[in-house]
Amino acid sequence: MTPATTAAVDFESEPVLTRAGHRLLDAASELFYARGIRAVGVDLIAEEAGTTKKTLYDCFGSKDVLVALYLRRRAIRWQEFLRSRLGDPGTGDAVDRARRVFDALEEWHESGARGCAFVNAYAEVGSANDPAVHVIRAEKQWMHELFLRLAREAEAPDPETAGSLLHLVYEGALVQATAGGEPDAIGRARAAVAGVLG
C-alpha cells in the first residue's frame, strides 16, 4: 500500500525526498546519463545508492517516475547553471551574453561528455505520450525562448529568425561534440554567434 509515499510525477515542485530517496535519485541520475536509461536496472541503482530495491519502490513507485524525475532535475540544474553564467539581462554586451551560453555549454559538457541527456532520453522512450517526452519538449522550448530573448536583446534584425537559428546551431553543436566526435564544435558555434545575431 504505502499510499502516502508513492510519489506522483509532480512537475511543479521538487518532491520531498528522504535521505535514501536523495541517494537513489543521485545514483540513478549518474547512471542514466552515463550508460543510458534502459541499460541501467533498478537493482544496480539501489546497490549504487547503498540501499535496497524495496526502498526505491517505496520512494518512487516505478522506474518511469525515477526517469522523469532525473530529467526534470537535470533541466532545472542546467537552467540554474546557465543563468548563473549569463548574468542579468542588460548587463554588458548582448552578443557577449549569447556567447556565454556556449561557454557554459562547453564547461557543462566537460564533465560527462555523453551529449544532451534529453536527446538521449528521447531516443530511448517509445511512445510520444510518455511523461518523459513532456520534460524533454519543455526543456527544448525553454532553450528556444532563451535564444529568442537573447536575439531581441542584441537587437538583431528579425530576432525571431536569428534566435531560432542560434538555437539550431546550439543543438547541432552539442550533437557534433559528442555523437559526431568533433570536440571543437561548440567553440565553432560560439564563433558564429556574432554573425548569426548581426
Add this chain to the structure above:
Amino acid sequence: MTPATTAAVDFESEPVLTRAGHRLLDAASELFYARGIRAVGVDLIAEEAGTTKKTLYDCFGSKDVLVALYLRRRAIRWQEFLRSRLGDPGTGDAVDRARRVFDALEEWHESGARGCAFVNAYAEVGSANDPAVHVIRAEKQWMHELFLRLAREAEAPDPETAGSLLHLVYEGALVQATAGGEPDAIGRARAAVAGVLG
C-alpha cells in the same frame, strides 16, 4: 561452428546475405529505428522476419553485428538518396543545391520521424570503442564534408566556417524536428541557407 556464415562486420562491401538474412536485416532495421535498439529483442526480430533465432545467429553471429549492419546500410541508403536529390555538382545554383539537402531531409524525415538513427544509436551504445560508434562518426563526417563541398561550390567567403556552420544547423534542425517537437525546424533551417553561405 558454421565458420563461413558467421559474418564479420565488413565495412567495405555489402555482406552476401541469404534470403532469410535479408528479411532479418530488414525487420531489424525497421524495429531498431522505430523502437530503439535495446528495446528490440532478437526473438521479436526473428518472428517479424518470419524465421527463427537460430537462423539469425547463423547469419549474423550476434546482435551487435546486426546493429552495426543496420547503421551501415542506413548510412549508405541516406547518402544515395541525398545524392539523387542533389543532382550533379555544378548543376544550377549552388545555394539551391545546398537548400535541397534540407528538402531531402524533410522528405526522408516524413517516413518515421524518430530523428537521426545515428544520434539515437549513440545514445544507446555504451563504450566509445563499440563498432557502432565507428559507423556513427563516419556518417557525421560524411555530412560535414558534404557541407564543406557545398560551401566551396557556393563560393562562400571562408567556406570552411560556412560549411561547418551549415552542418551544425542541419544537425540541430533534425534534433528540434523530433526531440524538440518543432516540426517546422527543418524548413527554418532551409530558409537560413542563403544567409549562412552568403
Add this chain to the structure above:
DNA sequence: AGGTAACCATACCGGTCGGTATACTCGCAG
C-alpha cells in the same frame, strides 16, 4: 509508552534477455 515513517535484508515472481543445442526438411550441384 505507543505509533509511525524510514530504512535494511532477503527472497520471490513471471517474463524477457542474448545466445546455444538438437534434430529434421528441403533443394540443388557434384
Add this chain to the structure above:
DNA sequence: CTGCGAGTATACCGACCGGTATGGTTACCT
C-alpha cells in the same frame, strides 16, 4: 545418389528485467 548449405521448429540455458512480499530494526513524535 549423395552431400551440403539454407532453412524450420523447438527446447533450453543462466542472467537479468521491473516489481512485489515478508519481516525486522531503528529513531523520532505525540
